[in-house]
Structure formats: structure tokens, C-alpha cells
Amino acid sequence: MLKEAIYHRPKDNYAYACTNEELHIRIRTKKDDIMEVSLLNGDPYDWCDGKWNFNTVSMIKSGSDQLFDYWFVSIKPPYRRMRYGFVLNDGTETVYLTEKGFYSEPPEDTGFYYAFPYLNNIDVFRAPSWVKDTVWYQIFPERFGNGDPSNDPEGALPWGSAAPERDNFFGGDLEGVIQNIDYLADLGISGIYFTPIFKAYSNHKYDTIDYMELDPQFGDKDTLKRLIQVCHEKGIKVMLDAVFNHSGFYFPQFQDVLEKGQDSPYKDWFHIWEFPVVTEPKPQYDTFAFEKAMPKLNTENPEVIEYLLEVGRYWVREFDIDGWRLDVANEVDHSFWRKFRSEVKAIKPELYILGEIWHDSMPWLRGDQFDAVMNYPFTTNILNLFARNSITVKEFIENMTTVNHMYPKNVNEVAFNLIGSHDTPRILTECGGDEDKVKQIFTVLLSYIGTPCIYYGDEIGMSGAQDPGCRECMKWNEEDQNKDMFGHVQRMIRLRRDYPLLANEGELHFIPSDYHNSCFAYTKSNGESTILVVVNMSDEETNYHLPFNLSGKKITNIYTGEEYAAESDDLSAAIAANGFALFQF
Amino acid sequence: MLKEAIYHRPKDNYAYACTNEELHIRIRTKKDDIMEVSLLNGDPYDWCDGKWNFNTVSMIKSGSDQLFDYWFVSIKPPYRRMRYGFVLNDGTETVYLTEKGFYSEPPEDTGFYYAFPYLNNIDVFRAPSWVKDTVWYQIFPERFGNGDPSNDPEGALPWGSAAPERDNFFGGDLEGVIQNIDYLADLGISGIYFTPIFKAYSNHKYDTIDYMELDPQFGDKDTLKRLIQVCHEKGIKVMLDAVFNHSGFYFPQFQDVLEKGQDSPYKDWFHIWEFPVVTEPKPQYDTFAFEKAMPKLNTENPEVIEYLLEVGRYWVREFDIDGWRLDVANEVDHSFWRKFRSEVKAIKPELYILGEIWHDSMPWLRGDQFDAVMNYPFTTNILNLFARNSITVKEFIENMTTVNHMYPKNVNEVAFNLIGSHDTPRILTECGGDEDKVKQIFTVLLSYIGTPCIYYGDEIGMSGAQDPGCRECMKWNEEDQNKDMFGHVQRMIRLRRDYPLLANEGELHFIPSDYHNSCFAYTKSNGESTILVVVNMSDEETNYHLPFNLSGKKITNIYTGEEYAAESDDLSAAIAANGFALFQF
Numbered sequence A, B: 001m002l003k004e005a006i007y008h009r010p011k012d013n014y015a016y017a018c019t020n021e022e023l024h025i026r027i028r029t030k031k032d033d034i035m036e037v038s039l040l041n042g043d044p045y046d047w048c049d050g051k052w053n054f055n056t057v058s059m060i061k062s063g064s065d066q067l068f069d070y071w072f073v074s075i076k077p078p079y080r081r082m083r084y085g086f087v088l089n090d091g092t093e094t095v096y097l098t099e100k101g102f103y104s105e106p107p108e109d110t111g112f113y114y115a116f117p118y119l120n121n122i123d124v125f126r127a128p129s130w131v132k133d134t135v136w137y138q139i140f141p142e143r144f145g146n147g148d149p150s151n152d153p154e155g156a157l158p159w160g161s162a163a164p165e166r167d168n169f170f171g172g173d174l175e176g177v178i179q180n181i182d183y184l185a186d187l188g189i190s191g192i193y194f195t196p197i198f199k200a201y202s203n204h205k206y207d208t209i210d211y212m213e214l215d216p217q218f219g220d221k222d223t224l225k226r227l228i229q230v231c232h233e234k235g236i237k238v239m240l241d242a243v244f245n246h247s248g249f250y251f252p253q254f255q256d257v258l259e260k261g262q263d264s265p266y267k268d269w270f271h272i273w274e275f276p277v278v279t280e281p282k283p284q285y286d287t288f289a290f291e292k293a294m295p296k297l298n299t300e301n302p303e304v305i306e307y308l309l310e311v312g313r314y315w316v317r318e319f320d321i322d323g324w325r326l327d328v329a330n331e332v333d334h335s336f337w338r339k340f341r342s343e344v345k346a347i348k349p350e351l352y353i354l355g356e357i358w359h360d361s362m363p364w365l366r367g368d369q370f371d372a373v374m375n376y377p378f379t380t381n382i383l384n385l386f387a388r389n390s391i392t393v394k395e396f397i398e399n400m401t402t403v404n405h406m407y408p409k410n411v412n413e414v415a416f417n418l419i420g421s422h423d424t425p426r427i428l429t430e431c432g433g434d435e436d437k438v439k440q441i442f443t444v445l446l447s448y449i450g451t452p453c454i455y456y457g458d459e460i461g462m463s464g465a466q467d468p469g470c471r472e473c474m475k476w477n478e479e480d481q482n483k484d485m486f487g488h489v490q491r492m493i494r495l496r497r498d499y500p501l502l503a504n505e506g507e508l509h510f511i512p513s514d515y516h517n518s519c520f521a522y523t524k525s526n527g528e529s530t531i532l533v534v535v536n537m538s539d540e541e542t543n544y545h546l547p548f549n550l551s552g553k554k555i556t557n558i559y560t561g562e563e564y565a566a567e568s569d570d571l572s573a574a575i576a577a578n579g580f581a582l583f584q585f
């Protein structure tokens, strides 16, 4: 037994309260080293005749990545507290793992065991219940629809008349979203994530000038209220983007510091290294990256804290928004985010808080800060497998398994899964124009754990390179839209709604990569019903034999509606070249 | 290279801000597997000609336990943010570890690397600066000194006239501490930890009746104010004990619920399973353990939160106490403790918050909840080595190394190290009456990382079995006091004060256990000066050869004052049977 490979530490992704009654326990062991793992557990205070009363319960292998196997069990401690250890068997020896190390017999002293001291309700990680069933749609407001030419910025170009540039404008606005709400409802999405709409200088609006005002090119506050009302009537949630790490260069408070230096009442709103403020050749103040136009806000200054908290509260309180997406979230202090969560959830407990973090995000996902982060590892792995062919199916499965086990299950359910955004080439471009690949990607995106997000226009087959290329005006002429792609995305969204297994009900298991020479496959299952997603990575049609005992089962391809009669309890089905299938049984 | 053994995850004990400018990075590898580890690091946004600018810096091996080596480096990222990876060499291959896994070449994409996104000042773990130099003294107030017979409880026995029982009283009080303050000052301690002094039923007072009142048997509030003033004049801090997990049975709010059931305004102050409230045979409400007399408080109820927060604030605000020790701290929710910290530190930023947690405590020591926990692993290992002979020196070193690497260094500095308390047999009793062993233990306690605590009376050689035996009245007759032991403890306290190396300046390194057949030894060093603590575990005098190049060094045994002349650059010194020495050079 390779003891050095075995890892467990209470809390975070290894031992966490899933509800206020249910604990999830995981342990990591070397790949293919251990045959059986059980959880030895009991109430810490439950003694009888001087001996601790404990039970053992089997753990299941929940996944394997390149180096490790992961084991899982869900358990309900009757008094909401638990001491526990692990019983590991590799076929030749049985070993007991406790907080104090490895033993050949279970230690009698409960002090040796791991502790989950108490399942306090308030500490349970709980994202808003609506999130896990949501399909997001990301809108870059300047480019989705121009519903009101009267608010177009000076020099705005006719819709779609030119390629998107860093500094051109086309007049997109909130009215344009209202006017196209039926399109979105028809597509079936249930949440819109808007990149920033507050007053700013650029066309992307990440350089905020006034956090309390809408950019006039997008409309006025009444329009936003109307938009949110219309969305809510259609069952669509609305999430806004908050850039709290740094302000824009033309944020008046920063301009005041530039002008007045140490005499500015806002001099402590930023991290200025010396006065008077130097911007060239290198900014002499903290910035995002080394960008002089993005001065980092001092989120430890009580005035800044109160200003930003009021921003957070204001748009929830007055406009009933449903979510905040937080830009560059990991560079802002944890302390601020805890206050932020507390303040905005006090107004609307079901508000969703989504952080932009590209790295391991566990420290922000403990229930006291964010509900989710942008799932960039998902993006990277999808692109590497389907678009770039830079990883094998085996590697894809291993990488995805690693990510799944980095976080609690209830965190994974609300991860914000994206395949592109205003910051990346469009998915069709990533795939070299291969529509079949894009369809496969949408199939996976919309049948995977987490909450999928569609970048505006990807569903009609728009293409575009790295920004600004990916920020083209939405194509509203039907002849410019890829109807086939739209139909695919629409169908997958409906299937996800009709079959909760495709969303976040049940467990995901990958079919081992060596099972088939060209098909990548996984199941979503709740024990009663299973959906098998099969994706044929090859340019040739192939036959896929379903690796299940299908005796007495009715098998349906829920995408095509085709029904299969299982012969001698099993089934083989043709999967089209670069195609996919969703078998339900 | 055993990749499966290698562990790193940002934040917590593996990557943490030590100050707002300095990061500590650690990595764990299989014991004796890796020869060299370096940290590859750079600013995430520092690019030149499309290539990331990074440096590499060597890591040092900071310790080894049973299975692993630990590596450490301290680094100051110029812009307070860092991307990093590890370069591992085992003599045959060089491997690069990033967040995305192992590579044979350093990945070009900075997205692959680990991130420490920003060293935000407010997120830095910072215990009050005075704590790491404090020597604590634990007082069980009923048994330390009876300074005012007029407040003795009915039936109180003459001081020391009987063995301590679960329910007898001897009249100890706060005035008794005031009257003996010179004794404590002479001993040299710099902080008193009082077990509970609030109104309660028992002699231990852990069954609180009124958190806002002193128990009248201990004196009135003026006496407490005078006591704290006297302590502060002597440079002694005062820490009180708060039992917030549960109230006592006679807490009026609980009595009201017992009496009025659902009609009680306090019915939601607890976790009652059914009304009317059932206490027998098993309590039908949440309790500490299964103790009906200790109903768990509902610390998610806003009224209870405000009540307990006001308790926390009141004794700080009105009495200027210096610390709160929190009983059963890990069964109360994290959310409450975050509020508690914020509220009490707002009144007194230099207040110390100490949690009673017996297990791995990282989730409470991230800077947002506690400053320290009771270091029971220290207790257990000291007892197992010195008193119970149940572990070898090798195991002791391994276990202590494990614990040291479970937490950040700045957390270890303020760990509350104890060798016994009102809940355990006294140290002399644990050692079977062997005073030499006790002296050795005090030598280690007072020269180790962390903040040591002396349980009242241990310094004069009092004995006593498991409680109530360990709660005997303090012996004030000089002929009953072990003056030799007192002198030893006093001297070690003074040495710790005079030689900051003995406290928390510099680094601790264990001398490998196989270096000497009977001596256990470690150094405390700051690079310029070193103190070597040698403890002879055998019943025979032994010669200890100092494993250092002592060329040109003046060597002093700072305990005896003896000076040594190093011969041919080295030194061997006699260590008495069951003795010890502290060499400084």
C-alpha cells in the first residue's frame, strides 16, 4: 500500500456538509493501489462500557485521474457530529488511517480520529437553489441588439457594418435585449449574464467611471427595470458584472487624486506609492496587471468598502437583479467578499455570487464568499480535446476528474461552465469552422455537471478570433444564422430541462477511455435511470456497444427520439462520424 | 520520483502571507526521495517579448516526519502577487510541478502555474504581537487562593483541608489572586488564563448561569477591575474563559424553556426537538456530548448572537481583558466566530482569541476566526515521550514535525502549548513522581515554538490525578512547595525572556534521533546565534558531542552559566542522567 499517496484532510473538498444533516467524505489513494475503502465512524460522545461505538460503511470509487483514485461516501450522523477514520485494504493488508496516522488496528482513543465537529446549518455551502437548473447566456451589450438608435454613442457604426475593433461602437443597448427576449426564450436559456453596463469609457465597459449609473449608451434605469421585469416574466434571471478590483481611469475619485494628489479626499481609495501621482512610464500605484488605466481600489479602506457595498446592494435592492459576477475576484481581499456576501444576501438570499477566478478556487467556495467561480478548467479541457486535439480522451477524463474532486459536489453543481467568452476566440473559430465539433461541445456542455453558459451568437454559428474579433454584432438576419446549430443548442437545452439527469441530478461517471477506440462517453445516473452520452471523436461512423446489462430496459436515444429493443440484454448502436448520442435507460 | 507523495495546495499551511509583503511557500515530498527543490516564480503580468519573466529560488528542507520531507522558502513578490511552480530533482530527473500537474519542461502558459493572487493586508493572519512572548499561567479560581473568606460559598471547607471533589468548595476567589500577584510576578509569568469566573452552579463554573455577572464566590466586578489593573501593572495579561457552545442547566433562559415550553420567548435559543422539553432519560434537545445539563446554544439565532456578542464585548470594553479562551470552540459555527472576532477586535485590536480545539484546526486559523488553539498534540507527544515512554524520540520528532507543518509558521508561534490542565492528571503525576522528568518537560515547554502555559501548582511540584484530583488547593505553605522545581521553572522563564531564540525568534530544527543513543536535542537559531537544547533521556550521565563547527565560537550553557572552550573546533559535554543542557553559541 502506498501510504504516501493517501490524502485526507477534514473540510474543503474532503469532508464537507452537503446539507445540515449530511456529510460527504472523500479520500484519495494511489491509482489502482487499494481494493476497498470503508469509513469507520461514530458519534464522538457515544460510548458504551468504556468503548467507543462505531460503524463502518463502504466507500465507492468516485473517479480516477492520472495518479489517484478517489473514494466517496455520504453519511448522516444522527447528532450532526462525527469522528471517523478509514479502513483501507489493498488485497494483502488492512490499514486504519486516522488524523494521527496509520495503524494496523483501530485505535481505541477517539482523540486519534478525524473530527467533523458539528454540522452547523449556517456553515453549509448553499448556492441559490435555482442556479443548478439554469442555462446562462452571456451578452456583451454593445453587440447584442440596438433597440434604441437615439442613445447610440457619437460615431456609432451601422449594425454589423464593420469588423469589431477595440474602439468602435455599434449602438447595442438594453432595449435591444428587450426586443429580442422572445428569441432568448425560444432558445430556452434561463439566465443572462451581462458584461458591465455601468458608465464607462470603452465599448467593453470594464473601465468603470460610475458604478451607480448605467452607461447612457445602454439606456436609462427605467429601461433596465423593464428589461429585468421582462426577463423575470420569461423565467430568465439577470446577472450583472461588477469590477471591484480596480476602477477605470476616468473614475472621478481617481481623477481627483491625479489632480489634487495628497490633498484629494480620495487619496486612500487607491494604493498610491508616491505623490504627486506618476502614471508614466510606469504607474506608481497598484494597478490591475501593470495597466495604468486600471488603478486597484483599496478595498480595506472603510469608505471604499461602504461605497462598493452600496453598489452591491443598490442594484439588488432597486433593480431586483439575480446575480453578481465579480471581475478579477481573487485579487480582492477575502474580508471584503465576506462583507459583500453578507450585505447582498441580506437583501436577496437567493442572489447568486459568481467570481472570476482562473485557478484553484477552494478558498473562495467555503460558503462564506462566492457561490461559484467561472469554470475555466472546463473550458481548457474541452478546447484541448475537441478543438486543439492536444489531449487524449484519457487525459480529458483524468483532468475533468481532478477538477471534480477539487471541490465539494454541491459546489460543482453550480460551477459556471463556459466554452468561450468576450475574452476568447469563439468556439466555432477554435474548432476551425468544424460545426460537428461545435455540436459535440454543446452536447457535452449541456449534459455536464454545473451550469452551462452560451456566449451570444455561438448558438447561431458566429465565428470570431481573439477579442475584439469575438465581439461582432449579433446576426439577426435569419439567412446569416446557422439554423441547424440553433436547433441543436435549443434541443439540448430542452433535453436538459426535461431530463434533470442531464443537469445536476444524479452522478457523472466516465466510461473508461480504453473501452472504445473512438468514442468518449459518460453516464449521468440517479440509480433508477441512466443517460449515457456518447461522442464519436472519429471521422468515421462507429458501432458502440453499451457496457451495461440492459435486461428489461427500454432504451431511447432522447436526442433523436429513436427507441431500441435490447437484444439478448445488450445493445450496440451506430454513432455517426463526428456525431453523438444520448441513450436513456 | 514518487509523484503521488508530492503535495501542495495554495493557501492554508502550504502558501500563506506571513506579512503583507512576504509569502511562505511549502511543499511536501516523499521522505528521502528528492534532493533539491526550487521555487519557480514571477509576477503573473510580467511578460517580455511574449515570454513570462520568472526566477527560481532554492527551497530548504524544513523537516521530515514518518513519511514525508517538507520544503520551505520565504519570498517577497515585488507587486504582492505571484505565479509559481516547483522544480524537483531526485538526482536522476528534473520535474516541474504546476497546478495542472507534472511536466518535464516549465510550461510557457502562466495559467498552468499555481497562483497566490494578491497579498491583501487585511487577510494576513496576525495574532496580537504580545502573545508570542507570553508565558501563561492557568488558574482554576476556586483553588488558587482564598483572599476573602466573606464570599466563601456555604459549606466551603478550610483551604486544603480535604481532597478536591466534584462538588466541594474551598473559597478560592479573585482577591486570592491579587494577594498572590507578587508570587506570580516573581515566577515570571506574563499572562493568566482563568477558567470560567461567571456565575455558575458548579465549582468549575463551566455551567454558566449568567454570562454578564461574576460568580459572587469569586468577588464582585470592582475586584475584577482591581485584579486586572494589578496584573497590567505587573505586565501580566488576563484571559477569560467563554463557554458559548452551551449554557448551564440553570441559565434562566433555558429554565424558562423548561418551564414554559413553546410559550417561552427563549424557545429558539436552543435546539429543542419537541415540546414540552424532555430531559430524561435522554435529553430531547441538542447538548454538549449527551449531557442534559449542557444545552447547546443556537448560535444562528440573531438574539443569541447578539447576546453572546455583547458578552464578548462587555468584558473587553468594561474590564479591559486581554484574551478570550473559547470552550468547545469547534462545535460552534464558523459564521459566529467571524462575527465574534470582528466585534471584540473592534474594541481592542490586540485582544487574543484562543479556541479549544483538540483536532486539526486549520479551518479556524485562517485569520478570520481565532489567533490560536490549545495545542493538545504538543501535550500528547510530550506525555507520550517523557511520561508514558510510549513513543521513541524518533517518533516524537516525526510527530512534532507533522504538527509544525500542519499550520503556518506565524500560527505556530502563538499556539497555546500546555502540559496539563484542570482536565488532566498533573504533570508530576503523569511522570510517576519523577521530578527530573518534569524538569525536562518544563525545559522543552519553555524553549519550544509557541506560547507555553503552566498549570497552577505544577511549578511547585503539586501532584494530582485526573480531575477532580488535579484541582487541589494551591499550596501556599513554603514547606509544602518544591522550591527546586519552582527555581527551575522560574529560571527557564527568565531565560526565555532574556534569549528570544528560546521563544519565537529563529527556527527550530531537531537533531536527527539517531545522532545520539540517549539524547534528544534541537536547536533554535536565527542564523547568527544558536541555542542547542539537549535532553538526556537515560538514567546515566552521557557525553554529548555538539554536531556543529564551533570554530571561533564562545559556547555557554545558559542554564548553568558555565562557559566552554571549544577544543579543535568542537565540543563534547557531559549531560547528567535525566538531565539537560542549553548551549548557546
Ligand SMILES: [Ca+2]
Pocket (backbone or CB within 6 Å): A146, A147, A148, A149, A150, A151, A152, A171, A172, A173, A217
Ligand atoms: Ca442604441
Ligand SMILES: [Ca+2]
Pocket (backbone or CB within 6 Å): B146, B147, B148, B149, B150, B151, B152, B171, B172, B173, B217
Ligand atoms: Ca473566598
